[in-house]
Amino acid sequence: MSEEVKVFGTLGSPMSCRVELALKLKGVQYEYIEEDVHKNKSPLLLKYNPVHKKIPVLLHNGKPIAESLVILEYIEETWKGNPILPEDPYEKAMARFWARFLDEKCLPALWNAAWSPENEREKAVEEACDCLKTLESTLKGKRFFGGDTVGLVDIAAIFIGFWLRVLQEATGQELLSAEKFPDLVKWTDEFVSCSVVKESLPPRERLWAFFKARVAGAMDAQTNASK
């Protein structure tokens, strides 16, 4: 069956990486279209996601879907092989709960911990660690959040599995330590070792350079502010 599957994304975005990973897990062939989200959004992106004007967008046989978690559920329902959600409604609800927790609590908390001004840093770090603690207890020694295989929560947590560790190297700030979060660090290692995950990730050195430039920018801003 020939079908049109396109992903509008940005290299370095964990959100478009989620979509690519899910498609690869399902064995779905797709065309990737790189968007310049900072300076020059394409007319197609604006047409397909007029509400948020953001990546990622999945285009399937001419029909656009936006919002990464909505896209993941669509992928699950459209291509049934290699399920990323459990069948049981309660287990499914739990996966959805944790995916939302990742987006609504963890992501902003980790971002704030990395980039808050000095005087707000301590509180931000504390909040980020609380989130990681909650995730650690959710794993409870399981191989993946999804159990024995990569599921929706693992895919949603990709920004912890890869981005956070690169960010930590660039900033020198270690939130996710093996001492404090042994299960989560073990999950990270296991997750990024999966060949399908490896194939989906952006080049480490590009991400590192991006974060490093941001660190330098933040330091300049701070120096200028204190002048």
Next chain:
Amino acid sequence: MSEEVKVFGTLGSPMSCRVELALKLKGVQYEYIEEDVHKNKSPLLLKYNPVHKKIPVLLHNGKPIAESLVILEYIEETWKGNPILPEDPYEKAMARFWARFLDEKCLPALWNAAWSPENEREKAVEEACDCLKTLESTLKGKRFFGGDTVGLVDIAAIFIGFWLRVLQEATGQELLSAEKFPDLVKWTDEFVSCSVVKESLPPRERLWAFFKARVAGAMDAQTNASK
């Protein structure tokens, strides 16, 4: 089949109202447990939703589920009659997209439009109107967001169907006017006229009194600030 279905909610919360409405639509009997979320959260609520410590929580045969949109999907998958989501994966994705839009964009925008300080009000009102405009174009003359019957998006939009109109009466600020948003106002009338919706709503006068007290509080705060 005898089963335990309990809803932990708060009178006046559109989020617990969503859960009650969905259960009523499905014809599921449940026990409602009122929570004092401001001053005295019950040990049971803290036990069942340790991550967010918030209502609503649905307890089904001893298993707790939190987050209203997650609960609605669980209800849909557990009690199949009177579906609130379309079967088609694309239509389902659209419903999920709009439900998220309501929570992530509309709710904060409408709240800010009502309670922002004077000097930020104009921008907040503009943002809220943009959200309503987007919803208006989504309805496109349909009876409900779900088509001919009440669906997930209608249930999620309950804070516009009921809360917003009571809020407007209390503040005297009319965002949702029939002139600007004829389809949305028509939807509101249609929606709150459904007997099952009527049964789920909190008493109008209590909500009005709550908003009125908040208006008075906001005015006092402003007077004190300008002294």
